Amino acid sequence: QQQVKQSPQSLIVQKGGISIINCAYENTAFDYFPWYQQFPGKGPALLIAIRPDVSEKKEGRFTISFNKSAKQFSLHIMDSQPGDSATYFCAAKGAGNMLTFGGGTRLMVKP
Amino acid sequence: KAGVTQTPRYLIKTRGQQVTLSCSPISGHRSVSWYQQTPGQGLQFLFEYFSETQRNKGNFPGRFSGRQFSNSRSEMNVSTLELGDSALYLCASSLDALNEKLFFGSGTQLSVL
Numbered sequence: 001q002q003q004v005k006q007s008p009q010s011l012i013v014q015k016g017g018i019s020i021i022n023c024a025y026e027n028t029a030f031d032y033f034p035w036y037q038q039f040p041g042k043g044p045a046l047l048i049a050i051r052p053d054v055s056e057k058k059e060g061r062f063t064i065s066f067n068k069s070a071k072q073f074s075l076h077i078m079d080s081q082p083g084d085s086a087t088y089f090c091a092a093k094g095a096g097n098m099l100t101f102g103g104g105t106r107l108m109v110k111p
Numbered sequence: 112k113a114g115v116t117q118t119p120r121y122l123i124k125t126r127g128q129q130v131t132l133s134c135s136p137i138s139g140h141r142s143v144s145w146y147q148q149t150p151g152q153g154l155q156f157l158f159e160y161f162s163e164t165q166r167n168k169g170n171f172p173g174r175f176s177g178r179q180f181s182n183s184r185s186e187m188n189v190s191t192l193e194l195g196d197s198a199l200y201l202c203a204s205s206l207d208a209l210n211e212k213l214f215f216g217s218g219t220q221l222s223v224l
Contacts, residue, residue: 043218097159099156099213100156101155
């Protein structure tokens with residue numbers, strides 16, 4: 001049973017535009033929600049993360065919005081650049097450091 | 112500081128064989144986790160180790176096993192390989208059992224023929 005649902009599966013954005021990726025979770029025991037960026041041939045790299053007691057976190061061009069009551073969170077990439085083209089994964093942490101990942105979003109930023 | 116190192120980078124095996132993958136965490140990191148990544152199932156948790164003890168195990172058959180050594184290095188083993196075991200196996204390390212920031216290696220790409 002997929003506990004973290006991610007959408008869309010793929011996304012094309014023009015350079016300078018805003019990329020938005022959404023995730024929804026089911027397990028209310030999750031207590032940490034990171035986003036990872038993965039380039040071909042590389043492992044996922046931690047981008048930004050949020051805890052459920054915070055509604056928004058911003059780091060540079062990347063912002064997480066978190067809605068605890070709706071059990072949803074999203075990643076916004078402002079001023080998207082071609083170098084942002086990668087696969088993005090949301091995740092949720094349960095027991096220990098066990099992460100449950102969303103299915104991934106392949107982002108392409110067109111110049 | 113060197114990142115998470117996984118060896119080998121690529122591996123080709125045949126059905127029924129067994130395989131051992133190795134992971135060296137970032138220096139000073141004591142917690143190691145393993146994930147399987149496939150196009151169909153995405154990223155799935157395999158196990159987590161801290162201080163040579165398995166803390167959590169994912170929903171994988173007993174053919175998948177792992178261990179952690181006193182220097183925090185970890186290995187995972189898959190016995191009686193099946194075609195469906197073909198995947199990218201990723202190792203991640205974190206400072207300790209309470210630190211959620213996971214740093215991933217580039218993985219070992221396993222192909223089972």
